[in-house]
Amino acid sequence: MGQGNTVRILDGNTFVVCEDTGDIEATPSEPTGLFSIDTRFLSTWVLSVNGERLNSLSYDDLQYFESRFFLVPGMATHYVDAKLSIIRERVVGGSFREQLTILNHDEKAVDLEVRMDAASDFADLFQVKDEILNKKGEIYTEVEADKLRLGYRRGNFRRETIISSSVSARYDSRGFAYTIHLEPNQQWEATIDVQTRAVGPGDRDLRMGLRAHGGERLALQHDLEQWIADAPKVNSEHGRVASTYRRSLIDLAALRFSPLSLGGATLPAAGLPWFMTMFGRDSILTCLQTLPFTPQLSKTTLRILASLQGSRFDDFRDEDPGRILHEMRYGETAAFEEQPHSPYYGSVDATPLFVVLLDEYERWTGDVALVKELEQESRAALRWIDSYADLIGNGYIWYERRNTETGLENQCWKDSWDSISYSDGTLPPFPRATCEVQGYAYDAKVRGARMAREFWGDPEFAAQLEREAAELKERFNRDWWVADGGYYALALDPDGRQCDVLSSNIGHLLWSGIVLPERAEQIAQHLVGPRLFSGWGVRTLAEGETRYNPIGYHNGTIWPFDNSFIAWGLRRYGFGEEAATIANGILDAATYFDGRLPEAFGGYPRELTKFPVEYPTACSPQAWSTGTPLLLLRTMLGLEPHEGHLAVEPRLPVGMGRIEVLDIPGRWGRVDAFARGRLDLHSLAD
Numbered sequence: 001m002g003q004g005n006t007v008r009i010l011d012g013n014t015f016v017v018c019e020d021t022g023d024i025e026a027t028p029s030e031p032t033g034l035f036s037i038d039t040r041f042l043s044t045w046v047l048s049v050n051g052e053r054l055n056s057l058s059y060d061d062l063q064y065f066e067s068r069f070f071l072v073p074g075m076a077t078h079y080v081d082a083k084l085s086i087i088r089e090r091v092v093g094g095s096f097r098e099q100l101t102i103l104n105h106d107e108k109a110v111d112l113e114v115r116m117d118a119a120s121d122f123a124d125l126f127q128v129k130d131e132i133l134n135k136k137g138e139i140y141t142e143v144e145a146d147k148l149r150l151g152y153r154r155g156n157f158r159r160e161t162i163i164s165s166s167v168s169a170r171y172d173s174r175g176f177a178y179t180i181h182l183e184p185n186q187q188w189e190a191t192i193d194v195q196t197r198a199v200g201p202g203d204r205d206l207r208m209g210l211r212a213h214g215g216e217r218l219a220l221q222h223d224l225e226q227w228i229a230d231a232p233k234v235n236s237e238h239g240r241v242a243s244t245y246r247r248s249l250i251d252l253a254a255l256r257f258s259p260l261s262l263g264g265a266t267l268p269a270a271g272l273p274w275f276m277t278m279f280g281r282d283s284i285l286t287c288l289q290t291l292p293f294t295p296q297l298s299k300t301t302l303r304i305l306a307s308l309q310g311s312r313f314d315d316f317r318d319e320d321p322g323r324i325l326h327e328m329r330y331g332e333t334a335a336f337e338e339q340p341h342s343p344y345y346g347s348v349d350a351t352p353l354f355v356v357l358l359d360e361y362e363r364w365t366g367d368v369a370l371v372k373e374l375e376q377e378s379r380a381a382l383r384w385i386d387s388y389a390d391l392i393g394n395g396y397i398w399y400e401r402r403n404t405e406t407g408l409e410n411q412c413w414k415d416s417w418d419s420i421s422y423s424d425g426t427l428p429p430f431p432r433a434t435c436e437v438q439g440y441a442y443d444a445k446v447r448g449a450r451m452a453r454e455f456w457g458d459p460e461f462a463a464q465l466e467r468e469a470a471e472l473k474e475r476f477n478r479d480w481w482v483a484d485g486g487y488y489a490l491a492l493d494p495d496g497r498q499c500d501v502l503s504s505n506i507g508h509l510l511w512s513g514i515v516l517p518e519r520a521e522q523i524a525q526h527l528v529g530p531r532l533f534s535g536w537g538v539r540t541l542a543e544g545e546t547r548y549n550p551i552g553y554h555n556g557t558i559w560p561f562d563n564s565f566i567a568w569g570l571r572r573y574g575f576g577e578e579a580a581t582i583a584n585g586i587l588d589a590a591t592y593f594d595g596r597l598p599e600a601f602g603g604y605p606r607e608l609t610k611f612p613v614e615y616p617t618a619c620s621p622q623a624w625s626t627g628t629p630l631l632l633l634r635t636m637l638g639l640e641p642h643e644g645h646l647a648v649e650p651r652l653p654v655g656m657g658r659i660e661v662l663d664i665p666g667r668w669g670r671v672d673a674f675a676r677g678r679l680d681l682h683s684l685a686d
Contacts, residue, residue, distance in 0.1 A: 010254050010272055011065040011092050011220065013037060014196070017273055020056045022069040022088040022098075023047060026121065031128045031273065034096055034161075034194065037260065038277065038331030040128060041150075041161045041196045042096075044119035044175075047088070049073055049102070049112055054086055064254035065220045066091045084110070091217045096194035104182035111181050116192070118175040120161050122152035124331035126339060129274050137332075141173045148176055157335050158199035166191040198260075198330070227253045231293050232664050234633065237657030240591050241633070247595030248629045251621035252290060256297075259304060260330055267301040271599060271622030278328040278343075280305055280350030281413060282623055284357050289564060289627030291364050292634050292664055298361045299370060305354060306377040310345050310384075315402040318346040318411075320388040322380035324354045326408070339406045348389065348399040348411040349437045351381045352444035359447035362455075363641045366667030371455045382448050382465070385441050391431045392494060395475055397441050400431035412437060414505075414540065418547060419554035420491050423500045425546030428493035435488050436505045438476050439512030445469035446513070477516050486522040488515075502531060502542035504562050510569025520573040527566055528578045535606025536589045537563045538582060543603070550603035550613075557615055560586055560597040561624035564631040571635050576651030583632040584653035590629065597625040637661060637675050644668065650675030 014036040026043035034042035054071040072082035083106040089099040137154025150161040167190040169176040234245040257269035270282040287298040310323035326347035334342040391398040401407035412434040453462035489498035531542040537558035570579035589612040599622040602613035638649030656677030
């Protein structure tokens, strides 16, 4: 049974946001519609019977790609007397398909006028998000005997929605209708197909070749079953772990996105509804989270990002040679360069993370061929770190947008306008350097050295990278350490002044390995201490900081993905208990969201709320939140590649019980891992 009055179904490149009746009535405050490749292809889709709108009895979320709506005419007080049942079954795949069934429960025959109002504003997703609809082209409607064609054209940019029915319908400029006669206990059915087209030069559909199933439910179901069958199996005494894992696996399948013109290969889209597209940082981090479970995503992600790696200097797109893209869009505003996402390169961390993922992928899978295939792209990424990212010339990665109109100000993962501050709450000038990115650069150099020595046949380059990594580690631990606080600063300003707030970013430093061993315990204690750890998870900004706000986007909320990497970092430095504490909090929180962790939730203390408070505009599902339970499983079981084998060193939270992960894929073939947590003796005593 679905919850609330908004229904979302999706399949990679296409998704629908509608009311619990199945209707779509887009308004600035209700961003519903049928969306694909950053365009809204349906903004109105309203069903009526005899001129009367319908009311929802219930809806079922059957799978991520299908829903079923049970409706009756009349107001809620008339449900008991309803003589008609209307069922809408909807599947979203390569197209949008809706089966409409009407059942007559009356003792006498009925004549019905069934109508579907249909329209499209062809709004760009950025226009929907910003609630600004400024169309500069022409919207047109073509009524044909067997179909209705809605379209939009602006120069060579053309988008079309083509509507047809399995049962003869009367089409007009506002939709289509049926006149039907039903005897007692008789039912009527019609299947409505909605095809979306992105037309380029030569009348060619740009969406050809994408992973698509023509809206066929059986093909989509088979694809999902195969996806689940290929992944490891997770069983646990504590039901939340297995159920959350399965929910994550299904959502990850739903978020597989096929970039245009790249042969149908898939990578994780960032999240629904605003970020159903390719992102550098989001896709890479999601792949790192899910590598032990779905390694094929990492391979395609690396190849796709490598194929679009920056090759020139372009201020509009913040592009440099070797830089990995931040975001790719296919809508009207990108096509006409009203915003730079075609693609946009304004990410300061995707480039070192690209090298990190490639090395981690090889360590896990043994796929040396891909490491050799992407050697030049990896070298270009490593070159970017020193040649183009060091804007100050002091050996750190800095960022400052060159596109001052539409580029991102903050190009780290905490990309909201006020996420980087001094302890007094003021914001630093640009350029800025955030701490976790220096850790990523260190990690990229260490991993790049391994690949250069073992696979690229270049020991001199390997030695150079190792020297640079060691120098970076020494310099970083000198310049970023907040001595009177016992933690690392969030960022430096161009004068070298520390943004000396306590933040979750310090956990990423553990993951990257840049933290000095003698300082690791202080960092670990901060991460599970009362200022950062709420009981549900680690806050993005510590309680007591000037800008702290438990529902501030990056200033006090809890981001599940952030916590998964923090826990992984704690395990790297030997803090298994602390990692288990964080894993336990996040997995507990997941149960309140039916196993689907949102993008972020409130940083209120656990003893205050008793349940996690969802951030009001959080994406759900969201890729790196979907990947969070998978990385936490890896962390709790201590799964790490070691000398060609899989090492297992469990540290489960108290009371977790037995967990088994079966058929873990890797260079070792497929192996199983088992773990048992300690009993909660206090709970047993109670």
